[in-house]
Amino acid sequence: MAASATPRLADSDVVAVAFSGGLDSTALLHVATRSGARVLALHVHHGLQPQADEWAVHCEGVAREFGAAFACTRLSGAPGRGDSVEAWAREGRHRALHDMAGAAGVDLLLLAHHRRDQAETFLLQAMRGAGMAGLAGMPKVQWRDGLCWARPWLEQPRELIQAYAEQHGLRWIEDPSNGDARFARNRLRQTVWPAFPSAEAGLAQAARWAQQAEALAAEVAGDDLARLATLERLDLAGLAALSPARASNALRAWLAPHTAAPASLVERLLTEWRPGATLCWPAPGGELHAYRDGLHWAEAAGTFPPPSAVDLSRPGLHPQPGWQGAWLVEPASAGIAPARLARLTQRARAGAEQFQRAPKSALRSLKKACQEAGLPPWRRGGPLLFDAEERLIAVAGLGMDARAFADQDELQLALSWLDDSALPQREGPAGTTA
Ligand SMILES: Nc1ncnc2c1ncn2[C@@H]1O[C@H](COP(=O)(O)OP(=O)(O)OP(=O)(O)O)[C@@H](O)[C@H]1O
Helix, strand or coil, X not given: CEECCCCCCCCCXXXXXXXXXXXXXXXXXXXXXXXXCEEEEEEEECCXXXXXXXXXXXXXXXXXXXXCEEEEEECCCCCCCCCCHHHHHHHHHHHHHHHHHHHHCCCEEECCXXXXXXXXXXXXXXXXXXXXXXXXXXXXXXXXXXXXXXCCCCCCCHHHHHHHHHHCCCCCCCCHHHHCCCCHHHHHHHHHHHHCCCHHHHHHHHHHHHHHHHHHHHHHHHHHHHHHECCCCEEHHHHHCCCHHHHHHHHHHHHCCCCCCCHHHHHHHHHHCCCCCCEEEEECCEEEEEECXXXXXXXCCCCCCCCEEECCCCCEEEEEHHHCXXXXXXXXXXXXXXXXXXXXXXXXXXXXXXXXXXXXXXXXXHHHHHHHHCCCHHHCCCCEEECCCCCEEEECCCEECHHHCCCCCCCCEEEEEEEHHHCCCCCCCCCCCC
């Protein structure tokens, strides 16, 4: 991605306008510059069309004419074979707009989407069988990664914007790809609006209803999940006691941070589970497990890492990247002598290990010990820690083997395992359309 130097304008009265050079964003840039605010026009050169260089020059000229600062980024690369050109361009554009606004220190970005864009989005989503979130279309205001994406004209008819542009003698670009019938949105434009010229308002209103329904469903799911779930476990018995629509709503909300579950999977989860059943469903990026009446998410584990040497003789958090978790080492009154933790071998469970939970408890097979501790089957693979004499020291999810405990008068360290999901997470991306 090549970017022209973005002017740094950090100031509370500066707004950025996503400026394609088309009719709508030209009118929006014009209005913004006349509002008294300082304005930064941001243009993305997709590098897809032969005229794109001329458009960037045009946009810079118009921005200067209106008294706005200007920045442009040229996207690098190209859509992969079989990828949607529109999706590739949208994703690159979002990133470029976000980065340019960030570089300028601006936190408000205006987009010129209007009522007809919203109506088209609603129709396209409906034709794909979208749920409420898709039918809700584009939000008017949305904070994402520290930038506020705002669409002030989302409820304005296109004709009004066109009339404004003509009245002020504005010049704008006509993108020939807007007429390309290979793109679904263009086909829809060419067929629906001539046949149903007044449908725009109704469809945009339908999107607003969907936004409201979506907000309500999120509220109900929030209440249900507060009673029935943690991020790690959803109470399936409690879920089954809800009405079908409410159960599906709560289930989808619980699944969302873990996996993009298709509707068919949500349906299967709701119909196939029976009290007490141990079940597993493959899902994008991992697996869902029903175990002891709880639903659990397990990331695709892949193969276990090979045995490795680890030194846990110092207190602190020791991440084990291949194992998606970390050993936490803390001083304790019942634990293991540090010297013994200096040369450990970490490896996956082999099958024949034995484990002693507490000093006076019986020695058990590791499988039995896992069952007794309620450690679910998909978390029993390890890692396991062994000392230099190949004696079992600790098992992730179970804890330390009591046979490894140090004598009372020695300095002792306790080991416990933390899954990555229990460690502080970074925020995930959210979707929008520009
Ligand atoms: N290349 C781009 N550079 C900067 N912003 C863009 C670009 N393309 C689209 N946008 C922003 O997204 C909005 C919606 O995009 P869309 O593709 O519907 O518009 P357009 O047909 O390119 O132009 P316009 O909406 O200005 O008539 C634009 O109004 C503009 O704010």
